[in-house]
Structure formats: C-alpha cells, structure tokens
Amino acid sequence: MRLPLIALLAAVGTVSPALAQSTTATPPDAGSAAGRAADFDPNGDSITIGAGLVNLPDYEGSNDNRWTPAPGAIGSYKGYNFTLAGNRFSVDLIPNRPGDTIDFQAGPIGVLNQNRSSVDNIDDARVRALGKVGTAIELGGFVGVGKTGIITSPYDRLSVSVSYRYDVNGAHKSGIWQPTVNYFTPLSTKAAVGLFVSAEHVGDKYARAYYSISPAQSIASGLPAYNARGGWKNYTVGALGTYALTGNLLHGFKAVVGGTYTRQYNSFADSPIVSIAGSRSQWLGAVGVAYTF
Secondary structure (H helix, E strand, O other), rough: OOHHHHHHOOOOOHHHHHHOOOOOOOOOOOOHHHHHOOOOOOOOOEEEEEEEEEEEEOOOOOOEEEEEEEEEEEEEEOOOOEEEOOEEEEEEEOOOOOOOOOEEEEEEEEEEEOOOOOOOOOOOHHHHHHHOOOOOEEEEEEEEEEOOOOOOOOOEEEEEEEEEEEEEEOOOOOEEEEEEEEEEEEEEOEEEEEEEEEEEEEEEHHHHOOOOEHHHHHHHOOOOOEOOOOOOEEEEEEEEEEOOOOOOOOEEEEEEEEEEEEEOOOHHHHHHHHHHHOOOOEEEEEEEEEEOO
C-alpha cells in the first residue's frame, strides 16, 4: 500500500512548510482562524520528523489488515521542499520565495514498492501460495502547482500534481501515473486538517505481476487463473487531523490521526486475489507523533 501510507505521513509535516511560506500583505481579522494563524513566523525553513503506527492491508486488494510502524520526515530549506514518507522520497527543485501564493512544483521521486515482496505478512493462504513478487524500485518525477489562500484563510492550501514512476529493478517492469489533489487548512495555531484524493494508472506488466494468476499458480492456490490488464487501478480518498501538543504547528510536538479509503476497480477489482480472496475496498488508519523544528 503506497499512496495511503505516503499521504498520511507527508501530511504530518505539510502544515508546517505551507504555513511558514505563506505571508499576507493585509492583516486578516484577528478574531478569525486566519487571524490566529497570522501569529506564525513566516520563516520558510522548517523540518518535521514523525513516527507512528499504521493499520494497512496485507497487500493491494486484501481484506486483512495489520499494524506496522511508519517513520517520516518533511521539510523546507531555502525554499526547497523534500519529503521522506515511508517508502517514498521526493524533492521539489523549484524554490519557493517568502510571500509567494502560487507554488510551482517539479522534481525527482523514488518509491520502494514492497507489495507482496514477502508472504510472511499475508494472512490468506491462497494468496501466500501465489508466491512473492520482487521488490520494485520505482524512479521518476512529478510536476504540480499549489495555491495558498483559497477558501478559509490566507493560509489554507490547494495543490494538484501528477507523478510518473517506472520500475528499474525488474519486479513489474512497468510505469505508474498518479494524479493527486491535496487540500489543508489551519483551524488555529495548534490544529489543522487535510483532505486528499488520488488515483493510479498502471501498465499491463504491473497488472500481470500483482493481479494475474497463471495456471500453475491456480493449481497451487485454488484460485482461478486470471489475466489482468493495465489501466486505472484504484482511487483513494483520505482525511487527516493534527494538533500541537507543545508550541504550535510550526514548532514542537504534534499528534496526528488519519484514515483513507481505497477502491479497486476495472480489471484489478475482478482479479480473484481481490474479488475472491480480498476486497474491492480497503481501509487504512494511522496514529502518530511528529516534531517540528
């Protein structure tokens, strides 16, 4: 499960750089949430590190969940943003300047995809019998644009991005397109909420690696043989809340809680590992603590 885990971990720190990089020429109403957020120091340098527990499906399309620890870090230095979230690392190579309300984004991205790379964490004996898939190293890039000051205050943020990754390690030998929309807003100097929606489009080789079942695998697992095709694989929607335990959203410890819903569809939803052994719908939950300095 890449996207839900990534999005939740990244959101642990997203509130800090976004608020830190935002300034407004006209002071907002001091009695509003925007007015309370204006107390932040508009210094663009910020680093957040976090760790938590994530309850996630055993594999893409599973109806069995397990708990696993999840580290993460996100930051901004001299206008350059970076994110290390679980199995993903990305860097925005277009610097942001203090006072900018439009944020253009572009840079490299890398993902370590370990979906079904081990059968030890899979409860369903039929899926275990299919065997493991090698670890995929997916490298690529992303472009996007964000706007600060959209709806609730000069500090809320809406961003749209699309990324492309390709497996260079030979596990699935395929490309992945991933459009994403994120929105977050501070409720006060201590609390913020975020929402996101994303989808994944994958190639035929990805579908065959993770969703197809060969005749030999069918005999071993008892699941019917199946030939999956590439296309739009799933969509995910999620929400997150964070609250500063010490200091505020720009400094100190914060608690984070969130969840996502993912829906498999098209050829992927019809695969026996989803329709028989798993579920078209997956839920993920996360709780954690982060520190911003």
